[in-house]
Amino acid sequence: MLYNNTILQDIRLFFPYNSSIIHFLLCLNVILAKQHTKDYNNRKGFTKLISYIKGKIMIKKWWHDKVAYQIYPKSFLDTNGDGIGDLRGIISKLDYLKKLGIDIIWLSPIYKSPFVDQGYDISDYRKIYKDYGTMEDYETLLAEAHKRGIKILMDLVVNHTSDEHSWFVESRKSKDNPYRDYYIWRNPVNGKEPNNWGGVFGGSAWEYDAQTDMYYLHLFSKKQPDLNWENDKVRREVYDMMKFWCEKGIDGFRMDVISMISKDQSYPDGEMNGGLYGDFGPYCVHGPRIHEFLQEMNREVLSRYDVMTVGETSGVTIEEAQKYAGEDRNELNMVFQFEHVEDQGSDHGKWTTEKYDFQEFKKVMIKWQEELAGKAWNSLFLGNHDQPRSVSRFGNDNPAYRETSAKMLATCLHMMQGTPYVYQGEELGMTNAYFTELKDYRDIESIQYFHEYTEAGIYTPEYMMKCLMLRGRDNARTPMQWEDSHQAGFTEGTPWIRVNSNYKEINAKQQLSDPNSIFRYYQKLIRLRKEKPVIVYGVFEALYRDHDQIFAYTRTLEGEKLLTVCNFSEHVAKMEIPEEFQKNAECLITNLGRKDFGKKVVLKPYEAFVLYKNL
Numbered sequence: 084m085l086y087n088n089t090i091l092q093d094i095r096l097f098f099p100y101n102s103s104i105i106h107f108l109l110c111l112n113v114i115l116a117k118q119h120t121k122d123y124n125n126r127k128g129f130t131k132l133i134s135y136i137k138g139k140i141m142i143k144k145w146w147h148d149k150v151a152y153q154i155y156p157k158s159f160l161d162t163n164g165d166g167i168g169d170l171r172g173i174i175s176k177l178d179y180l181k182k183l184g185i186d187i188i189w190l191s192p193i194y195k196s197p198f199v200d201q202g203y204d205i206s207d208y209r210k211i212y213k214d215y216g217t218m219e220d221y222e223t224l225l226a227e228a229h230k231r232g233i234k235i236l237m238d239l240v241v242n243h244t245s246d247e248h249s250w251f252v253e254s255r256k257s258k259d260n261p262y263r264d265y266y267i268w269r270n271p272v273n274g275k276e277p278n279n280w281g282g283v284f285g286g287s288a289w290e291y292d293a294q295t296d297m298y299y300l301h302l303f304s305k306k307q308p309d310l311n312w313e314n315d316k317v318r319r320e321v322y323d324m325m326k327f328w329c330e331k332g333i334d335g336f337r338m339d340v341i342s343m344i345s346k347d348q349s350y351p352d353g354e355m356n357g358g359l360y361g362d363f364g365p366y367c368v369h370g371p372r373i374h375e376f377l378q379e380m381n382r383e384v385l386s387r388y389d390v391m392t393v394g395e396t397s398g399v400t401i402e403e404a405q406k407y408a409g410e411d412r413n414e415l416n417m418v419f420q421f422e423h424v425e426d427q428g429s430d431h432g433k434w435t436t437e438k439y440d441f442q443e444f445k446k447v448m449i450k451w452q453e454e455l456a457g458k459a460w461n462s463l464f465l466g467n468h469d470q471p472r473s474v475s476r477f478g479n480d481n482p483a484y485r486e487t488s489a490k491m492l493a494t495c496l497h498m499m500q501g502t503p504y505v506y507q508g509e510e511l512g513m514t515n516a517y518f519t520e521l522k523d524y525r526d527i528e529s530i531q532y533f534h535e536y537t538e539a540g541i542y543t544p545e546y547m548m549k550c551l552m553l554r555g556r557d558n559a560r561t562p563m564q565w566e567d568s569h570q571a572g573f574t575e576g577t578p579w580i581r582v583n584s585n586y587k588e589i590n591a592k593q594q595l596s597d598p599n600s601i602f603r604y605y606q607k608l609i610r611l612r613k614e615k616p617v618i619v620y621g622v623f624e625a626l627y628r629d630h631d632q633i634f635a636y637t638r639t640l641e642g643e644k645l646l647t648v649c650n651f652s653e654h655v656a657k658m659e660i661p662e663e664f665q666k667n668a669e670c671l672i673t674n675l676g677r678k679d680f681g682k683k684v685v686l687k688p689y690e691a692f693v694l695y696k697n698l
Contacts, residue, residue: 281360335391345370461501
């Protein structure tokens with residue numbers, strides 16, 4: 084069969100990864116052409132047909148069936164005894180990650196930095212942080228990862244820089260400095276801050292600079308001044324820097340607080356909401372030019388390379404997520420939404436000792452599965468460097484249930500539609516550290532809020548310490564637990580932050596030797612995603628929506644169907660297996676070895692299983 088070259092180019096442009104769709108459309112094109120037109124160059128009707136089908140079919144991309152693994156380099160593995168993880172440590176553990184089965188490594192920032200906010204305050208985007216190694220080490224890491232079929236995502240932090248970045252050093256020198264407008268400077272109002280905004284880490288979002296008698300904006304630490312994205316020169320600098328890393332062969336970017344780069348230029352006061360400062364959210368998150376900026380970034384950089392992008396977009400709605408990551412938006416590939424890890428009903432955000440609301444959690448997870456389907460790609464996660472350990476928060480880290488609940492959480496997440504992200508140590512069931520003294524904490528957010536809230540009388544020191552134990556970011560940042568030896572095998576020196584005291588019970592060496600370990604369970608989940616297209620592309624349907632213990636759902640793709648069942652409680656739970664799974668269904672995975680899948684089932688505490696059926 085002969086195909087017109089112009090039509091063929093159109094189809095390949097729209098459907099580059101799916102040969103069966105291409106073949107179908109080519110055949111359809113020939114039929115339509117013979118019946119309705121002799122002019123192949125008149126493509127208006129065919130383009131409409133392409134657009135219609137594209138809206139109904141999920142176009143396959145290389146990251147769809149992949150699993151990502153986040154590495155927090157400072158806490159991963161130290162190879163030179165200084166107590167700080169390094170790039171050589173990551174290189175030495177690539178075979179471990181290959182054995183786990185992951186496909187993508189997301190590296191938290193490795194750039195030159197004063198490390199006020201653990202590397203998210205960058206002083207030079209084109210240099211490597213000295214304690215992590217050298218550019219040569221990074222290039223070795225990239226090459227060795229690629230040899231093993233593992234891709235590398237860099238952490239792109241471009242809402243702000245360090246105040247030690249050369250741009251800011253110049254910017255603060257004078258009002259007419261060429262770099263002045265690289266940052267956001269405003270005059271005092273009545274001798275005080277330009278508005279009432281509070282920073283993410285506490286205190287005002289504005290810092291006074293006596294040298295020019297003006298304030299600069301910092302939505303995070305005062306050591307992290309916000310870049311002025313309204314300035315075309317700033318955007319060009321960022322795009323050039325991105326190209327620098329793309330040319331080195333990286334495979335994509337995770338974009339830090341990318342939804343904050345566009346600000347309302349009137350800078351109005353924010354609602355106080357019972358706090359000490361005004362809320363900047365309505366004026367800085369999903370701002371007026373955010374999509375214009377990201378489309379420009381895509382046009383200037385991302386579209387020129389075969390890279391994957393995921394944006395950190397706190398507070399994003401389903402509608403906004405479609406704008407950021409819709410197939411036809413030319414912005415990002417996917418976003419991190421945080422609705423399932425945000426605290427409902429707390430007057431002081433994350434700082435609470437209240438246990439999460441399972442019903443609300445389930446409702447949110449179902450919403451994102453159902454409402455984003457066919458419109459944009461989901462990112463799946465329960466933990467990262469900014470969150471408490473997932474088994475401590477959503478499962479049960481009591482030794483009696485830790486292993487079972489860790490496997491249950493992994494089952495629930497990895498059978499959903501989207502790209503799963505495993506945070507380092509999650510595959511071992513690492514828990515919160517529960518530090519009881521402020522001297523053991525290193526996180527700027529935890530330390531600043533402890534002082535701010537206790538000094539303002541909002542919380543007692545005792546209650547605030549309980550909040551840090553449960554919600555502090557350092558829970559996720561304790562050293563990776565490799566062995567049951569001194570310092571968990573992380574370092575031969577003194578670690579930059581204390582090792583979790585349970586490392587003798589929870590470590591990689593022990594789990595690699597145990598066929599029933601959490602690590603081995605993750606291995607199997609990751610392998611199943613590669614073997615069963617229904618896990619990647621199947622239609623999601625929730626069951627037992629109002630049940631206060633059970634999270635269950637099906638995935639359906641052509642002649643395949645999955646049933647995932649998870650008990651999120653420490654009590655037994657009763658349920659009925661859907662009729663179609665009561666006979667001749669295969670159990671793909673189970674965390675408690677269940678063999679009986681009859682009509683009525685009594686789930687044990689934190690039990691999970693997945694059934695598979697050819698229809």
